[in-house]
Amino acid sequence: MNIAVTGGLGSGKSTASRLLAVAMSAEHLDTDQLCRQQMQPGNPGFAAFSQVFGSRFLSADGALNKQLLRQAVFTDSGVKNELERILHPLVREEVAEYYLHCCVTEKNLVVEIPLLFEVGWQHDFAVWVVVYVPEELCYSRVAARDGFTAEEIQRVCATQLPLSEKLKHAHYVIDNSGTFVSTVQQIAWLGKNLRAEISMGNARKTG
Ligand code: ADP
DSSP: OEEEEEESTTSSHHHHHHHHHHHTTOEEEEHHHHHHHHTSTTSHHHHHHHHHHTTTTBOTTSSBOHHHHHHHHHHOHHHHHHHHHHHHHHHHHHHHHHHHHHHHHTOOEEEEOTTTTTTTOGGGOSEEEEEEOOHHHHHHHHHHHHOOOHHHHHHHHHTSOOHHHHHHHOSEEEEOSSOHHHHHHHHHHHHHHHHHHHHTTOOOOOO
């Protein structure tokens, strides 16, 4: 079974998806991390990006200047769109290939995808889990984790579906507004439920 975990910025996707992978003895993929790997010199994302932008976002050593690119993504929708046009198909293919590997090794796969519904990849997955925390709590956790300003956080959130919309699509919701222990308990329940679904051979309808 392949399971997608999504949510808002800082809602706890990483925390919840890693716990769920442990609960199900599943493999885990983080699509943000796949994007970052694609943008390393020598990889296809970096090559395609360099063809479009030349050395505009490179440091003297030839590596990507992440700070410069991050600023451009915030302020220039042309750069953001082009980056997504390059990276999304590459990452989607990587996830599909890894799922094939999991099918062969008979493992489940948990994939963390911030923009699952926005990019329309939900039908690649059997189960859609949304991790929820109220907006104010997201903001304070992201500010503590990344040092982002409120304005930067708002700009990122403005490009995403509101969490309330994501919740409407969810097969399962994890409420991560409490303690880590509360989240662990919900994940333990979810893992058990999904394992039961698998053993009953449930074919979930994702349409
Ligand atoms: P996302 O992957 O959605 O951006 P993370 O899982 O990285 O979110 O969580 C954002 C921040 O909030 C991290 O610093 C994480 O350690 C913290 N965090 C996550 N869940 C909880 C929780 N239940 N209680 C307190 N802090 C949490």
